Amino acid sequence: MASLTFDEFFVQHRTRLEILYRASGAARWSVSLEDFARVAWQGILRAATAEPGQIPRLLGTLRIEDLGLALGCAQGNERAWDTFCSEYRGVLYEAARAIVHEEAQARELADSLLTELYGVDSSEAVRSSRFTYFHGRSSLKTWLRAVLYQKFVNEYRRQSRLVPLPDNPDDTSTTPGSVSEKDDRRYDACLSEAVEDCLRNLPPAEKLLLSYYYVQQLTLKQIGRLSGEHEATVSRHLEALRKKLRKRIEGYLRNVKRLSAYEIDRCLDFDSRGVTVELDRALKPE
Amino acid sequence: MKDDPKGLGKLIAGKLRAQLQAEGPDCPDVEALAAYVDQTLTRGERESLQSHLALCARCQEQVAELARLSEAEEPARVLVLGPAPGRRIAWFRWAWAAPALVALVVAGLWYTGEFRPLLKQQEPTALQAPPAPEPSEAPEELKYAQAPASPSGRKEVAKVQPEKKAKQEMVSALAPSAPKPSLAYTGRAGGVAGAGITTENLAAPAPGVIGTPSERARLVAPAPPPARDEAVPATHEDRLAARAEVPPPTAEAAPQATREKAGQSATAVVGGTASKERETLGFLTRGVAAKKAIVSSPAGHWRVGRHGLIQKADASGNWVTQASGVDADLFDITFATPSVGWAVGQTGTLLRTIDGGRTWNKAPIPTRADLILVTASGELTAQVVTRNGQALATTDGGKSWNTSSHD
Numbered sequence: 001m002a003s004l005t006f007d008e009f010f011v012q013h014r015t016r017l018e019i020l021y022r023a024s025g026a027a028r029w030s031v032s033l034e035d036f037a038r039v040a041w042q043g044i045l046r047a048a049t050a051e052p053g054q055i056p057r058l059l060g061t062l063r064i065e066d067l068g069l070a071l072g073c074a075q076g077n078e079r080a081w082d083t084f085c086s087e088y089r090g091v092l093y094e095a096a097r098a099i100v101h102e103e104a105q106a107r108e109l110a111d112s113l114l115t116e117l118y119g120v121d122s123s124e125a126v127r128s129s130r131f132t133y134f135h136g137r138s139s140l141k142t143w144l145r146a147v148l149y150q151k152f153v154n155e156y157r158r159q160s161r162l163v164p165l166p167d168n169p170d171d172t173s174t175t176p177g178s179v180s181e182k183d184d185r186r187y188d189a190c191l192s193e194a195v196e197d198c199l200r201n202l203p204p205a206e207k208l209l210l211s212y213y214y215v216q217q218l219t220l221k222q223i224g225r226l227s228g229e230h231e232a233t234v235s236r237h238l239e240a241l242r243k244k245l246r247k248r249i250e251g252y253l254r255n256v257k258r259l260s261a262y263e264i265d266r267c268l269d270f271d272s273r274g275v276t277v278e279l280d281r282a283l284k285p286e
Numbered sequence: 287m288k289d290d291p292k293g294l295g296k297l298i299a300g301k302l303r304a305q306l307q308a309e310g311p312d313c314p315d316v317e318a319l320a321a322y323v324d325q326t327l328t329r330g331e332r333e334s335l336q337s338h339l340a341l342c343a344r345c346q347e348q349v350a351e352l353a354r355l356s357e358a359e360e361p362a363r364v365l366v367l368g369p370a371p372g373r374r375i376a377w378f379r380w381a382w383a384a385p386a387l388v389a390l391v392v393a394g395l396w397y398t399g400e401f402r403p404l405l406k407q408q409e410p411t412a413l414q415a416p417p418a419p420e421p422s423e424a425p426e427e428l429k430y431a432q433a434p435a436s437p438s439g440r441k442e443v444a445k446v447q448p449e450k451k452a453k454q455e456m457v458s459a460l461a462p463s464a465p466k467p468s469l470a471y472t473g474r475a476g477g478v479a480g481a482g483i484t485t486e487n488l489a490a491p492a493p494g495v496i497g498t499p500s501e502r503a504r505l506v507a508p509a510p511p512p513a514r515d516e517a518v519p520a521t522h523e524d525r526l527a528a529r530a531e532v533p534p535p536t537a538e539a540a541p542q543a544t545r546e547k548a549g550q551s552a553t554a555v556v557g558g559t560a561s562k563e564r565e566t567l568g569f570l571t572r573g574v575a576a577k578k579a580i581v582s583s584p585a586g587h588w589r590v591g592r593h594g595l596i597q598k599a600d601a602s603g604n605w606v607t608q609a610s611g612v613d614a615d616l617f618d619i620t621f622a623t624p625s626v627g628w629a630v631g632q633t634g635t636l637l638r639t640i641d642g643g644r645t646w647n648k649a650p651i652p653t654r655a656d657l658i659l660v661t662a663s664g665e666l667t668a669q670v671v672t673r674n675g676q677a678l679a680t681t682d683g684g685k686s687w688n689t690s691s692h693d
Contacts, residue, residue, distance in 0.1 A: 019659065058675070063326075145355045192297065
């Protein structure tokens with residue numbers, strides 16, 4: 001479907017844009033209706049191209065007051081900048097402290113971002129504010145946090161949360177000490193293969209839920225914040241997903257690996273196995 | 287999780303990590319991730335992004351961090367007694383005035399003590415010491431003071447308050463008693479309080495008179511950002527609370543900048559009333575952020591809230607509830623003229639008044655969606671916006687409504 005041009009968008013939705021423009025208060029930052037509309041159009045362009053009928057709804061989801069303020073700052077309006085600083089400087093400092101956990105570094109990170117937001121380009125003497133990347137699809141607060149975190153990751157090369165498991169050079173030993181240890185290794189390998197296969201075939205939403213919980217180690221409340229659900233609902237979803245996963249794992253062990261019911265129980269019974277489960281081999285990336 | 291062996295959990299975590307790519311080829315921009323966290327993406331966008339997040343370690347980690355930051359930010363909705371980090375400069379600028387403020391307060395107390403018998407002879411009624419400023423009278427000033435930790439905390443508070451406010455307190459101390467907070471605004475004949483206390487001392491500087499028919503931007507056009515010597519609330523919630531707690535200015539100016547965020551409730555106390563009324567004045571709307579705590583119009587200062595709440599400020603600065611006849615939450619109100627006004631709210635609730643807000647009648651409108659914004663340019667013309675972005679307009683006083691073109 002042909003993408004909507006700005007002129008077409010402006011003409012077709014002018015009334016709504018005028019209402020949003022007035023409600024946003026962008027005029028107090030000397031932002032024109034056309035500038036406001038253009039940024040709004042940029043914000044919804046991708047979604048609107050896919051679903052043109054959703055344009056009114058998309059416009060309704062814009063954070064128009066935040067957008068007006070960001071536009072004013074991007075255009076160099078000093079009053080807008082003063083207002084932004086009074087409202088969001090504390091937010092940036094708090095977020096930076098939460099990310100970096102070190103006061104001096106946090107302040108440096110936040111101040112550096114503030115400089116980019118203000119827009120300093122000494123090479124061409126042209127103001128280029130990072131606010132130009134904000135189009136009102138999210139709240140300004142969340143956007144600032146996201147930009148701050150991205151800046152931190154890019155500039156400070158923070159140690160990844162993906163802590164690699166230690167290598168075990170002795171892992172290549174092929175002669176187990178006893179029959180039970182040999183069985184445990186076989187069970188580990190089968191289970192590892194089953195888990196990997198079942199996770200690979202999960203729908204993205206379910207895989208993401210498990211990732212939030214097991215990889216990112218988010219709390220139920222934090223997961224609920226992302227999914228828009230109460231933490232109790234998240235807990236139920238996780239419980240149901242765990243049961244579904246276990247069922248699939250059992251099915252894989254039974255049908256693919258041809259294990260007996262006893263062997264399947266042994267596979268899944270971690271506590272009863274006396275030998276330390278050598279997960280490092282099972283968890284090595286392929 | 288129940289019955290979740292730690293070994294199995296670790297195995298799942300390891301396998302998921304192994305299937306993650308360090309960075310995907312089509313990583314969305316930062317705003318898309320932020321919109322995902324804020325739940326403002328369309329369904330299609332959200333599903334597409336979830337598919338990406340399930341496989342991209344970098345974006346997944348960023349989203350997880352935003353979730354942690356959002357949770358850490360959730361504060362209790364209470365007034366913050368203390369300057370925000372951004373306000374240190376303003377506080378520090380006034381530090382030089384501390385000795386002067388102390389001297390003024392001491393002089394005021396001395397004056398009161400010296401002439402108290404003489405005052406008693408002039409006023410037959412017993413005079414009481416002026417009440418301490420209550421939050422409803424001057425919440426903004428409280429925001430900028432350190433929390434008093436001792437019985438002399440009030441004096442300490444005075445040290446850090448702007449000079450203007452300290453002067454006001456001194457005048458209060460000198461004046462005959464004003465048992466009702468509202469009297470602080472009207473003053474008493476012959477009383478010093480009436481001369482000294484004005485809403486200007488309590489409200490931020492406001493724009494000029496707005497006498498033309500309502501256009502929302504001008505009506506609710508905020509005051510210029512407060513001068514450096516006037517504090518700005520520490521958080522957005524504080525400012526909402528402060529604005530709602532302060533009785534509307536009886537001057538001709540509109541209240542301060544309306545920068546209410548969508549999705550947040552305005553906690554308010556009306557003249558020091560109970561917290562229950564605080565809740566009834568909250569706003570629960572999201573999306574188009576056209577919600578203002580106080581609306582200035584040719585018909586005076588108005589505000590709306592939950593359960594059909596409509597209130598108007600009287601000459602004394604008190605909020606007076608008007609009967610709306612509905613129980614739905616109301617989101618916006620406007621007046622085109624001193625007599626004709628509109629109020630909108632949940633599930634297609636549309637109210638109209640033609641007698642300056644004394645009575646409100648429900649008006650029909652061909653939608654059951656939440657109406658979150660209303661503007662009016664004349665007695666018969668008005669426009670409303672629904673939560674899903676639809677705009678409807680009338681030119682015959684609400685008898686018929688047209689959707690905007692190309693809907």
